[in-house]
Amino acid sequence: MHELGIVFYIIRDVKEAAREHDVEHVSAVVMNIGEVSMVVPEYLTDCWRWAADKEELLKDCELRVNTIPAVSFCDGCQQEFETVRYGKTCPHCGSPDTWLLRGNEVEIKEIIV
Ligand SMILES: [Zn+2]
Structure with missing residues (x-):
C-alpha cells in the first residue's frame, strides 16, 4: 500500500530527528499533504x-x-487558479500552458514533543 510506504518514511525521518535532538517521545507529527499528492x-x-x-x-x-490546496499557474496570462476545479486548462484565458504551483507535497511540517 502506497500510504504504508509513506508512513515508514515519516517514521524513519522522525526517528532521525528525535535522535539528533535527544528526544525520547514524540506526541504529534504534523504533515503537509497536497490535494493532488x-x-x-x-x-x-x-x-x-x-x-x-x-x-x-x-x-x-x-x-x-x-x-494543502492545489494551485496551478498559467504561463499564458500569469494568473493562478484552483487545479482540482479547473484541471490543466486556465479558466482565465483558456490556455493549456499551465503547471502545478503547489498541492503535490508530502512532507513533515512539524514534530511536536
Ligand atoms: Zn491563463
Whole structure:
C-alpha cells in the first residue's frame, strides 16, 4: 500500500530527528499533504496508528494532516487558479500552458514533543 510506504518514511525521518535532538517521545507529527499528492489522509492515519504504536518513541503519537490546496499557474496570462476545479486548462484565458504551483507535497511540517 502506497500510504504504508509513506508512513515508514515519516517514521524513519522522525526517528532521525528525535535522535539528533535527544528526544525520547514524540506526541504529534504534523504533515503537509497536497490535494493532488494521491495520498488519502484517512489511509495515512490508519497506517500510521498501526505502525507508530510498534515504536516506543511514537506510542500514542498523533499524526495530523494539514491539507494543502492545489494551485496551478498559467504561463499564458500569469494568473493562478484552483487545479482540482479547473484541471490543466486556465479558466482565465483558456490556455493549456499551465503547471502545478503547489498541492503535490508530502512532507513533515512539524514534530511536536
Ligand atoms: Zn491563463
